[in-house]
Amino acid sequence: MNILIKIVILVLLANTSDALAGSRSTNKLFLDPEEVVKFSKDVEKYAASKGARAFIISRLGTPKSELPKGIHFTHTAVAVYSTIQLSGGKSVQGYAIHNLYQDGEDSKFSSILVDYPVDFFWGALELKAGIIIPTPELQQLLVENIVSSKHLDLHNPNYSLLSNPFNNQFQNCTEYILDVINASIYQTTDKQQLKANTQAHFKAKRIKRSLKLLLGRILKDDLTAKDHGRKIYTTTFTTIGEYLQNNNLSNDFIVLDKDGTVTDLM
C-alpha cells in the first residue's frame, strides 16, 4: 500500500481510536475541576435522596458524536453506599464505586478497582451521569454480592472494548456489571450458568460492522471481534437499564445533567 496512505490512516486512526476509548482510570482532565467536584457530589446526593444503597452509574468519556448509534455512555460501574475510612482515620458516609478498569500498562487486560465519584467523573468529556437505581431487593443482593467479594469471582481480566456478553471469552466494564447483576439475581457465580441466563433473557446492543471498526481492530490491541459471530453484540448502559426495567427490577433509570436536569429513560 502506498506509504502516504498508510501514514494518513495511522494519523486519522490515532484520533478515531479515542472514539472507541474503553474503560480507564485517568488523571487526564478535560473540564473545570471545581465543576467536576460539584457534579460528582450532585450525583451522590441524587442517589442518596432516593435511598439508594447500590446503583448503576455511567459516564461519557468520548465525544457523543463519535459514539455508535444508540450508545450514550462509555464506562459503567456499580456504586455502593459505604462507610469510607479516610487517610486521617476519620470515617464518613458516601458512595464507593466498583469498576472494571483497563490496565494502564496493557489495555488487553483489566482489573477491578474502587474509586469515588470525583475520580469516576474526572476524565469525563461531559458532566452527564447515567443512573439506574434497582429495586430495594436487588440493591440488597448487589450489596451482599460485593460484601462477600463474589463480584471478584466474576471478573475476566481479558479485555475487549466490544466484548460479547453471551460468552466468557472477553469482558468489558459493562458486561462485568451485567454479570454482577445477574450473579446477584440468580445467586450464583457459575459463569456458564450466568451466560446461559444472559442468552435467554438479555437483549444486547448490536454494533454494525464498519470500515472504521475494521481498521480500529487492526491497530488497537483492546478491540477484537474474535468472540463474536457474524453479528456483533455488546452490553451498554441502556441495555442494562432496559433489562432491569423489563423485569421490574429498577425504580429509576435516568440521566442527570450538570444543571440538575433529570431525564427519565423509563
Next chain:
Amino acid sequence: MKSIKLTFALIVLFSSSISLANSGASENISAASKYSVLSVSHGIKASGQVVSGVVAVPLIIVGQVGSVSLEAGETLMKNAIGSEELVITELTITADPAPQRVMQNTVDEK
C-alpha cells in the same frame, strides 16, 4: 494520482472521527496527581475539603451475609433498604493512585 484521490477519500471519510479528546481544560497532568490539582484549585482548596479515601466498607443493615432466613430476611430488607434519604459527606474523596504509579511519580519528580 490514484493514491492522492484515495488519500483524499480517506481524509473525508474519517474527518468526523477527529476526537475532541485533546482540547480539554487541562492536558495530561503527568506527574502531578489528581489530588494535587484538586488541592490547588482555588475554590476547593479554600474549603479544605479534599481527602483521600483509604478503604470503603458497604453499609449493610441486615445480619451476617448468608445467615438470614427467608422470612426474617424479607422483613429486615424492608426495614433496611427503603426510600429514606441517606447522609452523604460534603468532603471530596479521591482514591490515591496505585502504588506503582505513586512510586513512578516519586522517581520522575526527583
